[in-house]
Amino acid sequence: MSALFNFQSLLLVILLLICTSAYVHQMFPTILDRNKTGFMGIFWKCARIGERLSPYISICCVLMAVSLFIGN
Incomplete structure (x- = not known):
């Protein structure tokens, strides 16, 4: 699934863009x-x-890491 259609993935891409x-x-x-x-x-x-x-x-970043850890 593309990051454009998955809201959590879109937020992750934006967050990584900001940090980078x-x-x-x-x-x-x-x-x-x-x-x-x-x-x-x-x-x-x-x-x-x-x-x-x-x-x-x-x-x-911490919340996204926790949500990805719990989700998988």
């Missing part, structure tokens, strides 16, 4: 800062969300 973008921005800030508009701007926005809401994103 924040990590890449921390390691290589110039890569994402150059591309604030267009398609690549999505990654810059996800990095901002990950940086500013990091406690909430961390809680969501």
